[in-house]
Amino acid sequence: MFHTVTFLISIGLCLNWVIGKQLETLPRPTLWAVPSPVVTKGMDVTFSCQGHLGTDRFQLWMGGEIREERNASWGLAEFVFKNVDDMRDARSYSCRSGQGSFWSEPSDPLTLVVTGLLPKPTAGISPGYEMTPGSTVTISCQISSQVPLQEYNFALLEATNLEPLETKSPGGTKAVFSFLSVRAEDTGGYRCIYYKKTAPHRGSHPSLIVHLTVNGKLPKPSLWAQSGLMISQGANITLWCSRPKQSSFEEVTFILRKAETQQPLEHQTSADPWTGFLLPSVRPEDTGSYSCAYRERSSGGESEPSDILDLVVPGSLPRPSLIALPGLLVEPGIHVTLRCRLPPQTSFSDVTFSLLKVGSPLPLQSQSPAGTFAEFPLFSVRSQDAGNYSCVYHGRMVQHLVSETSNTLEIWVTDALPRPSLLSRPGSEMASGADVTLLCQGPSWAIRFLLYKEGDGKNLRSMDTIQDGAQFFLTHVTPQDSGNYICSYQFSNNGSLWTQHSDPLQIIVRGSVLGITLIVILSCVSFLLLCLLLLVCLRQGCISKGSLQGESHSIEMAKKRSRKPLVSIAEESQVLCYAQLNLQTLNNRKSNSMKEHPEPSFYATVSGN
Known part of the structure; x- marks a missing residue:
């Protein structure tokens, strides 16, 4: 019994280790280079x-070192090299992708070759340039005798964009690339290069182009829509038709067709490998199946049609309704169900529902339930699942009848909530006594907003709400109201669930201009009155020049008089008056020599009732 329990525990631990390792290992990413x-x-x-x-x-790894690291969404990252250099950039690269604390294995290596640094090789084709389908064709690439003997790799390239089709390492001066059973798709032009095996991977000039023609029906092109397959009414959409890369370089005529019509919709003549067909202001009648082909002008032969592209323009049927359960705002890991329901009193019973998301060109999910509604589950939602969702339906028997798009639901995951924004009206600088309105903007489903002032813990709860935000009114502001303000919003009745704060908004309140002006005016008036008073005193003789010059003598005389008062001290109720007599003023006929020595002033004490 003991051994059995030990064995089962060991198996359980082993399974747990294996499952853990599987969870820690992410799929290996794919690395490619554009244009080549x-x-x-x-x-x-x-x-x-x-x-x-x-x-x-x-x-992005270069050799055994990290060349660059970055964050990116939607599982795709781009690393741009400007003005590539053979010594710095002609290396072997790989990339890794990460999620949380886990990293994937490196991608397959990709070698960046910088050409134009070695003499061009010679390319040849055998047994001929024009072949029947199923034949065997070889293209050879020979190094010039002027090239120093080293270890080189050879690459067969598509002629126009130099995309590598095949790589060989023969160990000599010649490489042979074989087509065992050529088809019409192999028709086109080819080049070859050679480059150093070791870094830096310097390459030769491309060889001259060799053309291969495989008789038979021309290979079919590709048709795609860059903006997606579900298009809103009135929008413009371009359908792109691209012929195979290996097709000839001559000018061809591209043809766009719709399955429901007999005649081609449009023709385009071009020597480029692709062309675009514009459908302006699409309507529900433009819903249907499209294809394209191309025709050579020299031979008159036409290619096979491309694969069908189904274009859907909603609006032929009444719009459905869409609701989210348990709600529009959920925490990470919660299961969300989007329920799309037919409009009331609809006559359709055999329909297909499709769930749409803004940013995704194709429907996320499609269902054909027996009832009048379809439920689309979103399991264990994450921040990537946040976005705008809608739904449509169409009759399974009549594909070109598609409903209008339902109401749009904006799903939010709490770990990806947007930060609020705070702005001031009429501005962030104002004079004392002005009125200010602070506007805190957030999502429409926010139920409460809060305003803070940094440093004093002050907060003002919103009383006046507007669309997607709240207004806070500051009336008769003073310089004490200056400072940094921030706001946040609440998205549930739980008082602890507040979002992160907005960026600080600095409010500056300056002193009143009227008050400052009044202080300046009063100061000037006071100064002028003081000057005027001094001037009047001088003109009336209240202050004599002699008294100023004989100040010391007058003080001495006053001390002597203080010893012999003329009036009794006991007469405190009487008023004492002093008169100053200036002998110089009374005697204006004194000589000039006497004016230079003004006589002292004498004081008399007079008692009055």
Whole structure:
């Protein structure tokens, strides 16, 4: 019994370890280069790393070192190299994607080759340039005798964009690329290069183009819509038709067709490998299946049609309704159900519902239930699941009848809530006594807003709410109201669930201009009155020049008089008056020599009732 229990515990631990390792290992990402991993010196190149859905961190490795690391959404990151240099950039690269604390294994290596630094090779085709389907064709690439003997790799390239089609390492001066059973899709132009095996990977000039023609029906092109397959009424959409890269370079005529019509909708003549067909201001009648083809002008042969592209323009049927359970605002890990229901009294019973999300060109989910509604589950929602959702329905028997888009629901996950914003009206600087309105803006579903002033713990709860926000009124502000203000909003009745604060808004209240002006005016008036009083005193003789010059003598005389008062001290109720007699003023006929020595002033004490 003991051994059995031990064995079961060991199995359980093993399974737990295996499951843990599986969870810790993310799928290996894919790395590619645009326009090509083969570029000339000085060009720009972009490395794109595509990881598993949900990964948000990426690393680009060059050799055994990290060249660059960045965060990105939607599982895709781009690393742009400007003005590539052979010594610095012609290396081997790989990338890793990360989610949380886990990292994936490195992608397959991708070699960046910088061309134009070695003499061009010679390319040849055998047994001929024009072949029948199923034949075997070889394209050879020969190094010039002027090239120093080293270890080189050879690459067969598509002629127009130099995209590598095949790579070989023969160990000599010649490489042979074989097409065992050519098809019409192999028709086109080819080039080849050679480059150093070791870094830096310097490459040669591309060889001259060799053309291969495979008789038979031309290969089919591709048709796609850049803006998606579900288009709103009145929008413009461009359908792009692209012929195979290996097709000939001659000018061709592109043709756009719709399955419900007999005649082609539009023609475009171009020597480029693709062209665009514009459908302006689409309507529900434009819903349908589209395809394209191309026709060579020289031979008159037409290619096979492209795969069908189904374009949907909602609006032929009444709009459905959409609700979210348990609500629009949920915490991470919660299951959300989006229920799309047919409009009341509809005659359709056999329909297909589709769930749409803004930013996704294709419907996220589709269902054909037996009832009048469909439920679309969102399991264990994360911040990536936040967004705007809607739904449509269409009859399964009549595909071109599609309903209008339902009401849009904005789903929020609490770990991805937007920060509020705070602004001031009429501005952030004002004079004392003015009225200020602070506007805190947030989502429409916020139920409460709060205003703070940094430093004093002051807060004002919102009383007046407007659309997507709240207004806070500060009346008759003073310089004490200056400072930094921030706000937040509440998204549930739980008082502890507040969002992070807005960025601080600095309010500056300056002193009243009228008060400052009044103080300046009063100061000036006081100064002028003082000056005027002094001037009057001087003119009336209240202050004599002699008294000023004989100040010391007068003080001495006053001391002597203080010893012999003329009036009794006991007469405190009487008023004492003093008169100053200036002999110089009474005697104006004194000589000039006497004026230079003014006589002292004498004081007399007079008692009055």
